[in-house]
Amino acid sequence: MPEKKEPLVRFEKKGDEIHVATVLSDSVVNPLNVSEFSQEIAAYAKQHPKLVLILNFERVDYLSSSVLSELLQIRKVVIESGGQLRLCAISDTIYEIFEITNLNTMFTIHRDGVDADIKRYQRAKAVAEQESAWSE
Amino acid sequence: MANEIYSRTIASSFEALMPVLDDALEAMRANGCIPPGKESQTRLCLEEALVNAVRHGNHCEGDRHIHVEVLSDADRCTIKVCDEGTGFCPDAIQLPAPDTPGGRGICLIRHFMDEVRFDRENKCFVMAFKRMTA
Numbered sequence: 001m002p003e004k005k006e007p008l009v010r011f012e013k014k015g016d017e018i019h020v021a022t023v024l025s026d027s028v029v030n031p032l033n034v035s036e037f038s039q040e041i042a043a044y045a046k047q048h049p050k051l052v053l054i055l056n057f058e059r060v061d062y063l064s065s066s067v068l069s070e071l072l073q074i075r076k077v078v079i080e081s082g083g084q085l086r087l088c089a090i091s092d093t094i095y096e097i098f099e100i101t102n103l104n105t106m107f108t109i110h111r112d113g114v115d116a117d118i119k120r121y122q123r124a125k126a127v128a129e130q131e132s133a134w135s136e
Numbered sequence: 137m138a139n140e141i142y143s144r145t146i147a148s149s150f151e152a153l154m155p156v157l158d159d160a161l162e163a164m165r166a167n168g169c170i171p172p173g174k175e176s177q178t179r180l181c182l183e184e185a186l187v188n189a190v191r192h193g194n195h196c197e198g199d200r201h202i203h204v205e206v207l208s209d210a211d212r213c214t215i216k217v218c219d220e221g222t223g224f225c226p227d228a229i230q231l232p233a234p235d236t237p238g239g240r241g242i243c244l245i246r247h248f249m250d251e252v253r254f255d256r257e258n259k260c261f262v263m264a265f266k267r268m269t270a
Contacts, residue, residue, distance in 0.1 A: 031150045031187050062176040064183050065244060069237035093176045100247045101240045102231060 022056040038070035050082040058089035088117040138207035148194040153186040169213035184241035185217040193219030218260040
């Protein structure tokens, strides 16, 4: 019997537009499954156009350059579908990897967890809507 | 004189490199080769070097081989990853533009390791941590 593969990411919908993808294990750094990780998320993003996708790294210790390349692919798919990609629960070690590679300029990255990031996004959206109303 | 604390020759595949990654790190840990607080970075560097050997050195050809060696002496801990490719100059590799996929592994290794070079004679990528002195 073929071995049943465990999903690498758990998806949860939080309200109308926010979706949280929690990376389930640090084994995602494994060169064997990094493409699969990217494909799972890209497929989900294509099924949910204009989503705000928060990628939760709370269980991840470090990222290899292969994962960084896959994250760039995911970002491209999400943006092309009219959505936004945010990375949260990023440890100091992982943030350093983004800084060294200058990829901190390509992603919206926050060190705190999902709930804080959802609040931050909602607050920013509310402010943007108020500003838009004032300018009309 | 450096002590060889780990040595293994494996088939050039991603499947084969996973146990080597774990075993080499365990040997390094047991011999005090990993600087304090640098466990993740050491694993990252070793993984990047092994993946480069499979992908770029041996062009994912499964009948080729990779040799991994870890040496320890009073001053440093040295990791050698040898493949059957033509070699490259690590210093010549520049960080790619942010929106370009690939090409960041060597830059990460250069950042975290104290010494990075390619030994052309033995076709080995060599990286080393200097030991902390009191």
